[in-house]
Amino acid sequence: MIEAVLWGVVAASPLFVGAVLALLHSWPAKALGIVLGFGAGALMASIAFELWEQGLEVAGPVPLVTGVIAGALAYYVADRIVDARSAGKEAAGTPLAVGALLDGIPEQLVLGIALASGEGVSVALVVAIVVSNLPESIGSAADLRRAGMPRARILLLWAAVTVLCALATVAGYGLADAVPAEFRAGTMGFAAGALLVMLVDSMVPEAQSKAKESTGLATVLGFAVAAGLALAS
Template sequence: MWALIWGAVAASSLVIGAVLGVVRKWNDRVIGAVLGFGAGALMSSVSFELVADGLSVAGGLPVALGLAAGALAFYLGDKGVERLGGRSGKTAAGMPLLLGALLDGIPEQAVLGIGLAAGKGVSVALLVAIFVSNLPEAIGSSADMRSAGTKARTIILGWSIVAVVCTLAAVAGYGVSALVGDPFAGAVDGFAAGALLVMLVSSMIPEATQKAGKAAALVAVLGFAVAAGLSAAG
């Protein structure tokens, strides 16, 4: 139940972003700055939440294998989305955009469930990082879809479906982690970390820099610092 609740809280920003993207036009620099902050926060969560926890419960080898598997899985999935037009850098409406968001969101959300299954409660730092990083993606994609002529109701419905699937990913992460031993749990942490790192380097950070310029780097450090502080406080 808690995995479902916290997963829904994190995924709700996808729907909020979709609504914001439909109702008004947003400056690219603002979107880029929010992306940069979210990227920094996610980097902190990968370092202090995923990799650190995985090493503590399973050791280096399972985490390393998980990192490699997660990175490869996201890379191949991302290539598939790119072929559909979802990562082309051009205005694209419809399913490719939603697939891209789904690909980004599943490993993020699964990590929330993994932490809950380990008895550590919800990671506030990771929750904030996911919530913030979802907003600009949903805002930008929804604005593009609206400009391409997609109805507002269809856009919001599509993003709501993505949010539901991402919420269920948190529940799945909880279930998998609760059923397996520590070595596999460490590998799952590594898998999520590898997927997130490839996503950050291949799409989130470049997009933040493209939209906000060099200021994105400063905002990313701020996001890293905030998330690191939240991790330490938790």
């Protein structure tokens, strides 16, 4: 259990660290767009080489595809609720926070199950998580700050996301013996579905609006780095 707590904190902490970095430094729009593009590429690699590939190996396509659809619908509905309840500009970075939550909880739930099963965690995998999570929180926090949200509220938002994701690792560790392989594959699919909708609807358009022609290159670099780390793990 102590190992699950430790790895849960290590995997989730980049979400809060990114928010702190965004508030400590005023990021130029183009630099922020490049960071977001890099993060988008890293998340694409995470979907392809971690969530989708491992989900197929664990339980096959049916629970995985079911999870993808559920995750996509969950993000879509959550994002519509955020749009309806927010006052336009203040919601600028909120979709990224919603995506981080809907991706982070199932992803770290799977991490906890893997730890309980004795599979362990590689350094390369942890670095890959940092590469994808850090830009996501930097982009969200910077946008929220520019929109006028108080610093304390931004930090509280990302602290809550970080804590919930870390607790998911502990929950996965405790549930490992009680859930079938189909549940694990379904959670991987859920994370992948939520991420895909968030990437298309929020992260990539936001990066494109800020970094313009540099977005594609940054995205490919992010994909290459994260894919290499995932394959190395």
